[in-house]
Amino acid sequence: MASIEKPMTPAAPVETRLDRAAALCARRGAQLTALRREVLRLVLEADHPIGAYALLDRLKASRAGAAPPTVYRALDFLVEQGLIHKVERLNAFIGCADALDHPEDCGCGEAHDHPHQFLICRRCGATAEISDPGVALALARAVRAAGFQPGRATVEIEGTCARCATA
Numbered sequence: 001m002a003s004i005e006k007p008m009t010p011a012a013p014v015e016t017r018l019d020r021a022a023a024l025c026a027r028r029g030a031q032l033t034a035l036r037r038e039v040l041r042l043v044l045e046a047d048h049p050i051g052a053y054a055l056l057d058r059l060k061a062s063r064a065g066a067a068p069p070t071v072y073r074a075l076d077f078l079v080e081q082g083l084i085h086k087v088e089r090l091n092a093f094i095g096c097a098d099a100l101d102h103p104e105d106c107g108c109g110e111a112h113d114h115p116h117q118f119l120i121c122r123r124c125g126a127t128a129e130i131s132d133p134g135v136a137l138a139l140a141r142a143v144r145a146a147g148f149q150p151g152r153a154t155v156e157i158e159g160t161c162a163r164c165a166t167a
Contacts, residue, residue, distance in 0.1 A: 014044050017095070021083050024099060030081060038062065039074040040095070043084050049092035049127050087118050087127060089156045094118075097129050116154065121161035128161075 011017065021040055022032040032040070042058050043050060052071050059066045075093060078084040084093045098116070117135055119128045135155060143150050 011095075011097070014041060017044055021081075021099070024083070025081055028081065030077075035063070035070065036074045036077055039071060040078055040083060043078070043093050044095045048125060049087045049090050049094040051090075051092045055093075085116060085118075085129065085154070087120070087156065088154065089118075089120055089158065090125075090127065094127060094129060098131055118154070118156045119161070120156060120158050121164055122158050123160055123164040126161045126163070 012020070018032075018037055018041060022037065025032040039055060039059065042055050046054075052068065052075060055075075056066060056068060056071045059071060063070075075084070075086075079086055079093075082096055082099050084095055086093055096116070116129050116131050119130065121127070136153075139153055139155070140150075143153075
């Protein structure tokens with residue numbers, strides 16, 4: 001599985017993204033502990049969405065006593081803070097580009113639950129996060145019209161990435 005390239009600026013170096021994550025957490029009164037930072041690093045370093053047990057295997061290289069609850073608690077925190085997203089279709093996690101790839105002073109990463117959509121290639125498994133406010137607005141209007149009170153909304157679209165379509 002690979003990541004679909006987004007037509008934006010390239011991702012900042014992992015260390016910069018981790019520092020931005022720590023700063024975001026601090027501004028929110030939360031703490032990016034050493035363990036949470038390490039789990040976030042593993043998610044960011046993965047070249048595709050990564051599952052909890054794959055993370056656990058990688059985490060055991062530096063923390064021999066790591067157990068599933070350790071990873072799941074860290075993942076829950078990172079999702080709650082909007083630093084990563086769970087791609088439900090894949091049961092895996094991916095770093096949030098909006099929270100971690102923008103300059104620290106832009107403010108866009110302050111929203112914990114911004115609208116996001118995922119494009120998932122059926123052929124190669126490549127996954128990309130997009131944040132289209134038009135999609136979010138259309139969903140919000142439809143939800144309101146139905147009298148529904150939404151919690152979190154994630155749109156996952158399966159199809160064929162540009163690379164596979166041209167191959």
